[in-house]
Amino acid sequence: GDSVTQMEGPVTLSEEAFLTINCTYTATGYPSLFWYVQYPGEGLQLLLKATKADDKGSNKGFEATYRKETTSFHLEKGSVQVSDSAVYFCALIDKLRGGSNYKLTFGKGTLLTVNP
């Protein structure tokens, strides 16, 4: 079945450092790809998404480009802040069994800590 593999954390950076969190996927078709963020004590929030190859999703200074040739969707930010400390999940839309509906398949999450 479809799957998502993201780099294991934790990742610890200093404020204003460059961030990359790697994400690769396997899929039979052409999935939509997502990054979700989970701040401490909260539920997941959609950070950005891309629905087809070469699309770039962006939000709050974060970017990710859908690369079909390398089956990747790496998350990047040029200058992280303390407030970016959270768990980041890569995900793809997968087809649910027995029907035409879909579910999200999540990676295991990467904990990012940004120190002042």
Add this chain to the structure above:
Amino acid sequence: NAGVTQTPKFRVLKTGQSMTLLCAQDMNHEYMYWYRQDPGMGLRLIHYSVGEGTTAKGEVPDGYNVSRLKKQNFLLGLESAAPSQTSVYFCASSLGLAGTDTQYFGPGTRLTVL
């Protein structure tokens, strides 16, 4: 507009006890989902619903039941809790499933089964 809310926020059960987790959304979404989140496992889909009165199994449905009697509510039941069900449970909803729809998540319920 409260979005997705979950009740309770925390709960401790003894093995064999039963309980129901309530999820409510005020966005008129058709689709609702229950996930569990375990360390190192990411989120896994337990059950989902594509509309009022419908439910379907997800990736890890065993030991859980669900009901969607009203469009805005999605209940997750544990009939006989086991320690393996210790987890954080998240409810989510979405307007549709066109392959690109955004899921909105609740704040989670932390359940411990002793």
